Ligand SMILES: O=C(O)CCC(=O)C(=O)O
């Protein structure tokens with residue numbers, strides 16, 4: 001699988017931009033510790049093809065009130081943005097030129113935690129969503145595969161303090177995952193900023 005490096009990758013049917021060092025090291029370290037300690041992390045059950053499993057990672061949802069987020073049979077109700085995430089949202093909006101209402105947080109406790117193949121294509125995100133994904137803590141691989149062309153498979157290594165922007169028609173044509181790994185890895189936090197359209201207006 002080809003490794004993609006920093007910058008915008010020219011993938012068909014996709015907009016992808018990887019910005020390592022988006023957060024200065026000291027800021028990324030502080031934010032990582034703060035979130036680890038203060039976020040009310042939870043492990044939900046998810047439904048896949050009618051069966052129930054514990055999600056293989058911990059999650060939390062922050063955002064503007066009333067904008068619930070439903071995926072894999074879970075409906076999450078957001079907590080208001082704490083100041084540290086409000087500041088981060090503002091700088092990501094400036095960097096990307098997109099607005100975000102909501103931040104979904106994932107905590108991968110170790111290499112056994114993962115996020116299986118999916119697209120961020122829930123209907124409350126609208127047709128061509130912009131997704132901004134910040135990584136903190138241990139580096140994990142992020143895999144991408146095209147839905148119809150099996151030759152198109154790539155990976156990125158998402159580093160501490162990095163920002164990954166996904167946009168355009170990407171969620172229609174590509175799937176992504178954070179696979180389990182046998183390498184000894186510690187905790188990683190991922191924050192994905194999304195725009196949830198006002199409910200009832202999709
Ligand atoms: O952890 C990551 O980098 C990806 C998270 C993700 O794809 C998601 O939450 O939808």
Ligand SMILES: [Fe+2]
Nearest residue numbers: 118119120176
């Ligand atoms: Fe995703």
